[in-house]
Amino acid sequence: MANKDKKFILRKDMGNGVFYVYERTYTYDPKSKNNKTKDRLLYKEVNGVRQETRRRRTREEILEAERLSGISAERKRTGSKEILDHIAEKSGIDDAVYAAFGNEIDDAKKCISMARYLVCSGGNSFPGIKVWMMTHAVPYTQSVLTKDTCKALMDKIGLHYDIVEKYFKERIKWCKCSLVIAYDSTTEATDSTREDNARYGFNKDRDGRRTIKALYLYSMEDHQPIAFSREPGNLSDAASVMKAVKQLEALGVKVCELVMDNGYYSFDNVGELLYHRFNVTILVKTGLNWVKDAIDDHYSEFGKPSTYCCCDDKENLMSGVTVKLKLPFHHICEHSDRRTGAKKGEPIEFEKEVYLHLYRNETLRKAKLEKLISDVKDIMQTISETHTLDVLDERSKELARQCLVITADKECNVTAEGMNDDGIEKLHRYDGFMAILSDSDGDSRSVLRKYRSREHIEDNMWIKKSCCDGSTPRSWYDYAHNGRLFIQFLAMGYYDCLYEILGKMRGKINSTIADFDKAEVPSAERKLWRNLKSWMHNNSLNDILQYFDVYETSRVSTEIRRKIWTTGYTERDKLFLKLLKEYTAPAD
Template identity: 30%
Template sequence: MPRPYSGKVHVSQSRIKRKSGITYVYERTTHYDQKTRKTVTSASKLIGKILPGSADVVPTRPRKSNGLGAAQAVAIRRHVGLTDILEWAGRGSLIDQDVRSSFSHGDADKILSIARYWLGTDGNTLPRLESWQVMHDLPYSYGISEDVYGELFKSLGCNEDGIQRYFLARASRLSRKPVIAYDSTTISTYSQNQKEARRGFNKDRDGLDTIKLLTLYSVKDREPIAFAKQPGNIPDVIALDNAIEQLNCFDIEKPLVTTDTGYYSHDNIRDMCRRNMKFLTLIDTDVIMARDTVETLRDKLESMSAVCPFDYAVSGASLSVMHTFTWQRQRRRAEKQAGDEEVMQRRLYFHVFKSNDLVSKHEVSFRQRLMELKRQVEEGVAEFTEAAQKRIDRYLVQSRVGRGGNLHVTFNEEECAGARKYFGYFVLVSNSAMDVFEALENYRLREKIEELFKNEKESVDGRRPRLWYPDALRGRQFVQFVALCYRCYITKKIKAVEEQLGTDGENKTKEQLKLEKGLKNWLEQRSLAQIFDWFDCVETTSVKTDAGTRRWTTESVARDRLFLKLLGVTESCSN
């Protein structure tokens, strides 16, 4: 039988060494919370400091007199509007629970505190965190200095067990049969100590070495699941195998994996079919299979019955084919020998779409790409990617003319004209049967992962890693990942609030409808950072005197109270 709850309060000391060499001594009061089954810090007080080279504790100076004489007062003022929203988000999304179940108590509180700081300040740098803590209550009640978060990042980077536990916990909360987007972005760095920083395709086009960040994202749940980092020179097309292995670790029921053209290859499709992994991927119209399908369905796409019901600029049609895959065995098993040819047939579904809006975009992109390749060839660039070299061989004609043998580069007009026949078309291929426009909708949902990458770089200080070592970078990226989980949950809830505002209801009065429409207009005109700034001005002042404790909070207008009520931060609201 468990021991009976005693309600005893424990008082202990903790010592935190700062970068200056001074060690601060805190008196910490804790008790056991029966509801959460965790040890909770109820009070923390600085009682002294130990100077460098000394072992003696120098007591802190007594508080200045406030002029009240015998009637002493203790007053505390805190910004609570923003922190209440972040506390609600961590509790409602179960992010706090998953972090605390994956890491030790102290590390979990630090992770949540830094994640909330990044989100609440729209990605401010960490040296400002300690001063921000003075007026904002966070799960970690002690000061988070540069030494504290530096040690945290290093320990997290080596704690792969805790990171994978958190990924598993978040994956277990997804809806049934989720659609999983898989994509990558690049993080530029000046550091020479980051071993993964290599010269590769830089999506920011700033000329720096990059580290590749790969992310799994549930597009219907609008929530990131997991991430990994790789050297910046690894092509996307060979990075899919590890993602499939990682997905197999999660207890997800028949996920549909959606990818972009960067991950398409015949080998990747074959491997996903062999593993019975459902996929939906965009393939380039330069691929022979795609062009053959476009030619088969070209006339059908011109009919009115092919018009998309939710996007009239797009028409679509589907075609299913039995495709034969062949490969060579890598290992010997039973009667089969290594090197033997294996054959497998699988049904593939091709969804072909024609968009009138894409014709001009494809034309401009095609011209820009060829003109850039022509310039590079003329300048004598010797090394190209495999894809770029194929375009050069197909669309450019190189010759040596004149006595000096000068290089002359022209365009293969016949091949260029053949390529233009497919401008405005795009093709999705899948091994899962679905309606043509359901496939289009699932693919378009993956655009949310691009928003995630943008938010990671702009809103959680992820554009430039300022760390010396790779393990510390992984730890920092994990805390950024937790901050993105917060952001996705809050954004999703605010979107749900917007959708229910201004709709006629049986019990809604004219005043309520007017208030809701005003709130909807206000939300549509503000970003998440602006909403956070708005509520950060809400303060609570608490004054404890001999006569008792008095507490008051900044007044708020009816619109703000309605928003907090509908969001779920407060239980009741009065107009």
């Protein structure tokens, strides 16, 4: 009598909430005297929900399907995208863009793609974005952007300015609690007659064209731009300070410290900032009378070993003295003040203790004195040869009168008897001085370091013009220019974050190579790290992006299978990306 097959239901746990249900059949084989097992997949359960499964195809069926099916393939450059994805995760830029656009996810992806185009292309204009998107992997994949769709999006952003302000708000939230903000501006020259804000004024490019001024607020602790605004090019920098105060207050910033250069200084500006309870660190012109008086009162203290505060970033020896002052300020009421009884337009007088940090650049002062003495000697030589002052230009004549002892005979022949030490000392007295006004107590070294750190915003202005197509507005109307500035603003954020991370990577590489001397490390590893150090030293940020931009990912799909492969990386490239991921990993 033949043995009947025995069947059982078997549930196999895959460990992720998925169960595969099989029908297992045992059949007795009289020849081998063993049971043979055969499993048939019935269905699968995902979180308790039954899902039907299809039968696995045979080899003959697979070959026939591949013969009849079509093939789809694409090849995209993904090397720069991998780097920018890490930067976006570290800086929070993409998250802020999505939050600013709300439900308009496609527009947010378009903005991010346009900003990445500026970064990866080195600042090419938007007419080239169509071909670039066809060859690069970007967040927006629904269609290919053209210059017309880019223009339409920038017009929309400019007309709906709440999107921009929401983005600023998100960047403020991302920044650290204690905000130290640098404030600076740049100009864009244009020939357009339709731009109302384009006016003749200060032009940093000095090309004689009308300009539009773009002003930026920059978080010095986070190394990120956090807000921008624009105004006519004929307005002074000092006139825009209160605009920055109102912009920060609108973004919910109640306490922060503004660090500015002397272009924004005016006594009224300092008073308004202090009245609104903003901390101030601002460079002051040493030609002001009250600053000169402070220098004269403490002149003997400079040059002493106890006053040498530090060697700054430019390797100049500095001596510093801090002077505590109590100065009278006033605030012009915008509305009636019940607390003081002042009416609209009336001033409110108040006094505030401030600190004037005076510095003398000993290296620069010595160089200027040597240059002055050399010029005076040349003038003496000229006078001894010509016996007249008429051959000298106006500056040389003034130097001769101040720095030389000059006599004339009856025939009006001029002779330089020697140098006038008192005149040279008077002319040289204020050379090499700089003054920083601050309302917070601090030693001269920390205040100087803080002010020096703001100079990175100057690099930010260069990035905007050279790497983000920001040297000219390329817009006919102000609302379109606002949208264009927003896209450039995103690109500047990418650049600044990558700039900071590359600096940290260079420090890590230098420390690792220094540790090689203390430990036994294989020669191949030593060579790899030194090769990476040399490569990063010899290539700029744009060069690094262009280098990785050529790496491609290919995808080939048929009805049966899908294959993906990428361009191979060298060991140096792998080490670079490994370090990049370490410094772009989100904090715990």
